Amino acid sequence: MTIAEDLPPGETGELIACPQCDALYHAEMPAAGERAVCHRCHTVLISPRRGAYARVIAMAVAVVILMVGATFFPFLQIRVAGLTNASSVFDAALAFVDGPMVALSAAVAALIVLIPVARAVMVIYVLGPLALDRRPFPRAVDVFRWSEELRPWSMAEIFVIGVAVALVKVSDLARVEYGPAFWMFAALVLVTVFQDGFMCRWTIWKALERKTES
């Protein structure tokens, strides 16, 4: 990647501008495993990986399956003085449902379950045809844009840290047991983190542009 100093008139297709600081570059594909980084603010611009489509799709499928399990199976169970109570992730989201805090319930459900799943489904929808070298599905461009806009609002990994804190708080009150969903959710967070690391947005946008035109 080189800094754009003199411009070929009328050709903007191979130029790339850093979204964070507006620096202009001639886009050049870095070697697999290497990354193109903005000289000025060090934002990663291009980071291609070999076989990335297939891997990202596989991980997105895993996220959907794990999330369905993690949401409805018992997540944690407590035992104190002969009384037990089990809670699923779904129950946690509904914790605020009584009284005036319904909106918070909806927000929590969206942040920890709905948005992560929606993003995984959208990624499958966008990348599926690209991986098979087919024409993208209708409105794939919009779907990918929405998926990217939702990225900061997907908070499953933060929820996991919240669980750790909650466990410490409860441990002197009662005995806590982990349900199957706990481990599913932990796996899900790892997969989500890797999935985001494998996606090169620039490559995907470029492929969508090329395949939609042809």
Place this chain on the structure above:
Amino acid sequence: MESAGAQDGVMTAREAGLIACTRCTRVWPEGQARCARCGTPLVSRDPRSLQRVWAWLAVGVICYIPANLYPMLKTRTLFQSSDDTIIEGAIELASHGAVGIALVILIASVLIPIGKFLAIGFLAVSLGSDSRMSPGARHKLYELVEFIGRWSMIDVFVVAILSSLVQLSVVANINPGPAAITFAMSVIFTMLAAQSFDPRMIWDAEKRSAL
């Protein structure tokens, strides 16, 4: 313009008479309204973005006040009942020996939100005047704010987990307090404030002062 561009060896899309898409990094001729590749509306620099930053930041700060005054967690056990605010909850944890976890809560719910208010305010103010902090450093600060802001939601999730898990009739009960919702709103509004900020303006200010 050319000389300024040569100073750090970088030409910006705006100096080249182009307009960049901040979503997919494609550049277009000036005047185009929407990115033809990804559909994002194009703005070279949004003069109104600072107004949005201040507006979201203001509601964020306002929501943060009741979030600290009202209880976050209402605990009822056979022997005692207590309504804890965020800070009281952390102190209670520390008194039980869980100092590390108390620190996590204090950092996520007090240090990060207040640090974010100050950082966003500073970034917005520093655009208007010559700042002693270099654009590179201010850009790092912006990235830090963007990255770390979401983590303040920890305490809301802790309350959600505890209130759904600890429901053992008379023996022990935990329910959310009114601070849970105002705190969540404060986090969401400050995230929106950070997202409204256009970091490209950090670098523009430097060019202006270099001329």
